[in-house]
Amino acid sequence: MTREPLVLGIETSCDETSAAVLRGERGLLGHVIFTQDVHRLYGGVVPELASRAHLRTVDDVVDGALREAGVGLDEIDLVAVTAGPGLIGALLVGLAWGKAAAWAAGKPVVGVHHMEGHLFATHLEHPGAGPPFVALLVSGGHTMLLWVPAWGEYHLLGATRDDAAGEAFDKAARILGLEYPGGPSIQRAAESGDPKRHPLPRPLLNRGERLGDPEYYEMSFSGLKNALRLLVRSLEAEGRLAEEVPHVAASFQAAVVDVLAEKTVRAVRETGCRRVVLGGGVANSRALRESLRRRLGEGGELYAPSPRLSTDNAAMIARAGLFRWRRGEAGGLDLNARADLPFPGLVRASGAVARR
Numbered sequence: 001m002t003r004e005p006l007v008l009g010i011e012t013s014c015d016e017t018s019a020a021v022l023r024g025e026r027g028l029l030g031h032v033i034f035t036q037d038v039h040r041l042y043g044g045v046v047p048e049l050a051s052r053a054h055l056r057t058v059d060d061v062v063d064g065a066l067r068e069a070g071v072g073l074d075e076i077d078l079v080a081v082t083a084g085p086g087l088i089g090a091l092l093v094g095l096a097w098g099k100a101a102a103w104a105a106g107k108p109v110v111g112v113h114h115m116e117g118h119l120f121a122t123h124l125e126h127p128g129a130g131p132p133f134v135a136l137l138v139s140g141g142h143t144m145l146l147w148v149p150a151w152g153e154y155h156l157l158g159a160t161r162d163d164a165a166g167e168a169f170d171k172a173a174r175i176l177g178l179e180y181p182g183g184p185s186i187q188r189a190a191e192s193g194d195p196k197r198h199p200l201p202r203p204l205l206n207r208g209e210r211l212g213d214p215e216y217y218e219m220s221f222s223g224l225k226n227a228l229r230l231l232v233r234s235l236e237a238e239g240r241l242a243e244e245v246p247h248v249a250a251s252f253q254a255a256v257v258d259v260l261a262e263k264t265v266r267a268v269r270e271t272g273c274r275r276v277v278l279g280g281g282v283a284n285s286r287a288l289r290e291s292l293r294r295r296l297g298e299g300g301e302l303y304a305p306s307p308r309l310s311t312d313n314a315a316m317i318a319r320a321g322l323f324r325w326r327r328g329e330a331g332g333l334d335l336n337a338r339a340d341l342p343f344p345g346l347v348r349a350s351g352a353v354a355r356r
């Protein structure tokens with residue numbers, strides 16, 4: 001019997017230092033995620049502090065994952081490491097570690113695109129979350145709507161023109177005086193709020209309502225953030241901000257979710273495919289999941305990763321690396337990190353995408 005390959009995954013693109021040992025497509029034997037706490041002091045990630053924290057912890061994090069899996073570095077068949085996009089200094093820490101480990105073990109190393117990792121995360125837990133599907137990737141740095149007829153074939157339907165969805169939550173939290181990361185704090189505050197009390201705009205939702213219009217799938221969140229800022233300013237002037245925070249948080253969350261869910265449902269309508277896969281930190285949003293579930297209705301399939309696999313983690317990097325390696329794409333020691341690494345297999349969908 002042939003043994004399934006053993007992959008060591010490493011992720012250091014932003015503020016999580018993570019390592020995972022994956023056996024085949026789904027056997028997560030060891031997984032450690034260290035979230036850097038220091039950025040909470042600044043309301044956002046400080047790149048230089050992130051790089052230094054990765055340097056301090058990467059050894060222990062990788063050791064921890066190997067120990068948990070009960071395997072030695074010499075038993076690993078492949079090292080998969082995030083090569084981009086992300087903070088360049090942070091990426092280089094993981095990449096250098098991964099290349100050195102691969103060289104020491106005499107094993108191949110493969111560079112992984114961070115967003116392709118997010119696309120694979122759900123599949124680690126749900127075998128049904130495979131192509132064909134419509135994907136909504138929503139993280140702190142990216143917002144993309146994709147049609148995925150097969151792994152490695154990514155048709156970009158729409159993306160944000162400015163802030164990413166997670167970034168919008170983070171900035172909104174800051175404006176409201178809530179903690180970083182913003183998504184979870186806004187969700188918590190919104191629990192006791194009325195989302196209809198302070199109507200906020202739904203950017204690019206009521207323009208471009210016909211397939212083929214440039215705004216049909218495109219998204220934008222910076223105008224919404226400005227509307228929030230104006231609302232907060234006027235509530236502050238009236239001395240009512242503190243009591244209104246839950247309602248404002250609920251209104252903001254509802255506006256972002258409405259845009260994301262409506263654009264996703266448009267893609268479902270066009271492709272005729274009712275399987276939707278979520279990825280990235282914002283996939284954690286309960287409001288987003290509920291709205292999509294409701295809109296997809298009976299016969300719709302919504303797959304979302306568990307909280308641990310929706311935010312940055314090395315298990316998804318190991319899984320995506322395995323896919324790339326099986327396609328013969330392992331790199332050499334000249335592998336480099338790129339802050340703006342292009343998404344492999346991504347094509348901009350023009351006009352109607354093919355139905356399958």
Ligand code: KG4
Pocket residue numbers: 014138139140141142165166167169170181182183184187280281282283284285286310311312
């Ligand atoms: O994927 P991720 O861990 O990092 C990036 O690759 O950027 O995503 C982090 C983002 C943060 O902006 C955070 O505010 C957001 O995910 N997030 C949420 C929720 N949980 C995390 N946004 C909305 N609702 C949530 N429950």
Ligand code: ZN
Pocket residue numbers: 114118139140280281311312
């Ligand atoms: Zn991410």
